[in-house]
Amino acid sequence: MTRKRKDYFTAFLFILPSLIGIAIFYIVPYIICFIKSLYIGQNFVGLTNYIQLFSNNTFLLALKNTAVFTVIAIPLLMVISFLLALFLNSFEKISSFFSSSFLIPVVVPIASLICVWQVVFDDYGAVNGLLNTLEFYTVEFFSSEFSMVMIIFIYVWKYCGFCVILFTAGLANVPKSLYESARLDGANSFQLVTKVTIPMITPTVFFVFLMEIIYSFKIFREVFALFGDYPNENVYFLQNFINNNYYNLNYPRLSSASIILSLFIIIVLLVFFIFERKHSVSE
Amino acid sequence: MKKIIKYIFLLLITAIFLFPVVFMIACSFMSSSQISEMLDFANGEYKNLNMIPEMFSLEQFYQVFFRRPEYLLKFWNSVIVTFPTVIGQVVVSSLAAFAFAKLKFPFRDKLFFAYIVLLILPLQVTLVPNYIILDNMDLLNNFLAIILPGTFSAFGICLLRQSIKYIPDSSIEAARIDGASYFKIFTRIILPQIKSGLVTLTLLCFIDNWNVVEQPLIYFDNSTMYPLSIMMSEIGNSDYGIIFACGVMFMIPALIIYFYGHRDIDLSFSDSEK
Numbered sequence: 001m002t003r004k005r006k007d008y009f010t011a012f013l014f015i016l017p018s019l020i021g022i023a024i025f026y027i028v029p030y031i032i033c034f035i036k037s038l039y040i041g042q043n044f045v046g047l048t049n050y051i052q053l054f055s056n057n058t059f060l061l062a063l064k065n066t067a068v069f070t071v072i073a074i075p076l077l078m079v080i081s082f083l084l085a086l087f088l089n090s091f092e093k094i095s096s097f098f099s100s101s102f103l104i105p106v107v108v109p110i111a112s113l114i115c116v117w118q119v120v121f122d123d124y125g126a127v128n129g130l131l132n133t134l135e136f137y138t139v140e141f142f143s144s145e146f147s148m149v150m151i152i153f154i155y156v157w158k159y160c161g162f163c164v165i166l167f168t169a170g171l172a173n174v175p176k177s178l179y180e181s182a183r184l185d186g187a188n189s190f191q192l193v194t195k196v197t198i199p200m201i202t203p204t205v206f207f208v209f210l211m212e213i214i215y216s217f218k219i220f221r222e223v224f225a226l227f228g229d230y231p232n233e234n235v236y237f238l239q240n241f242i243n244n245n246y247y248n249l250n251y252p253r254l255s256s257a258s259i260i261l262s263l264f265i266i267i268v269l270l271v272f273f274i275f276e277r278k279h280s281v282s283e
Numbered sequence: 284m285k286k287i288i289k290y291i292f293l294l295l296i297t298a299i300f301l302f303p304v305v306f307m308i309a310c311s312f313m314s315s316s317q318i319s320e321m322l323d324f325a326n327g328e329y330k331n332l333n334m335i336p337e338m339f340s341l342e343q344f345y346q347v348f349f350r351r352p353e354y355l356l357k358f359w360n361s362v363i364v365t366f367p368t369v370i371g372q373v374v375v376s377s378l379a380a381f382a383f384a385k386l387k388f389p390f391r392d393k394l395f396f397a398y399i400v401l402l403i404l405p406l407q408v409t410l411v412p413n414y415i416i417l418d419n420m421d422l423l424n425n426f427l428a429i430i431l432p433g434t435f436s437a438f439g440i441c442l443l444r445q446s447i448k449y450i451p452d453s454s455i456e457a458a459r460i461d462g463a464s465y466f467k468i469f470t471r472i473i474l475p476q477i478k479s480g481l482v483t484l485t486l487l488c489f490i491d492n493w494n495v496v497e498q499p500l501i502y503f504d505n506s507t508m509y510p511l512s513i514m515m516s517e518i519g520n521s522d523y524g525i526i527f528a529c530g531v532m533f534m535i536p537a538l539i540i541y542f543y544g545h546r547d548i549d550l551s552f553s554d555s556e557k
Binding site: 014029032088113116169204251255258 | 289297300304310374375376379383386389391392396398402403411412413416435438442445469486490493512530538542
């Protein structure tokens, strides 16, 4: 019993530095944020801020766009990077040049890439030049519903290589013998992937999913750099909404929007966390 | 034949990933007139993506290094903000990640879940309250205002917990039976085995702080303290040439760390051959 308690104490010591920092810089701010969401000025108003938020058209638009982006971009990125990881894994030996270049999009600073995207996606840019030669209409990437397509493309392009590297690291941990015995049992290559690979790399899938969510918030930096404070209605995300209210320091609206966003994330994560604990092989 | 197609496909993907960097480097050696011609969107002609400078020119680098020393100053600010954050985060998170991955204590999973939630909260949520706390601690207009919150980001803990989880429990138990303390297990068994995780964390944490934009704008009154990342977005449309030269200069530290460490990240490829 004492031994066990001593172990708890050691574990606690390992966490202590991070716990102190997290408490000061994250937990306390979060609580302050929640309290602020219940007030207007000095008056306690309960959930009024939340109710008002849901009758705000701009907020609903931002919510809709964020949902569309999340539902399309995250699974898309997941599937593409998983397939690419399988593809890389199928090489017997691969020059490190290729794998190195996969992380390049994450490494390059955002501000300098903006010029590149403008040259590519402008009304008279490279893509439209190509489309017109193939006798398609000009696509206005900066002022139509195709803005979303462009943002999703940039998101997938930027983080794809990173996710591929994470997936290959996970794939490397799957023992070769598992594949061999499954093949002896007569499994085809599709079954190998669905029945052996995916269950074995569930922790990695969970981790990639987590990273994708985190990075999906950071796409705001690109939207901001490409469109400024008020992007067209197709790419007006929740983060734009929060940011714009941040400029006029509308604390009640700001904090209630943040709390709703966090609640949404917590629910998604909770589902995934339970899923991971049920299916994780390593535990 | 199949092999050739596979290699062509691989080359194609790599080209897509590498394109912007090559483009940026190429542009940084162009004369400013060629760049403005290429980036002039008003004249209604299709833009050509020129990868080859018409005339090899160091004009823009000359501008950055000798004419506009403020850019070098900002570069140094970026260094001051980034390096302590990276070192702090690697130390703090590797300790905590070990406890979360391998030690047992009450509320472990619940606490970890709380960490994940904190990790994914968008920056905009914590920015205002953070400001109030930093103000009380008298840390505004101090580089610590960015360094301290960055050090305690939960990101590293999640990443390293992932690497440590793959280390078999048996090796830790064996060391316990031999009488090793947990700290000794941490330094002798865990750390050497998560080298690739540590390198990955260093790189990602570096990039994230290197690109910092929001915090300095709010925490610093004095724009001489701004890092280069902000300057780059503020140079605006007028001075594309300088952006490309600065962009290349800005990229170099990240690339150095990356190419120094990429062997460890790539270990995943060689492992699978066994």
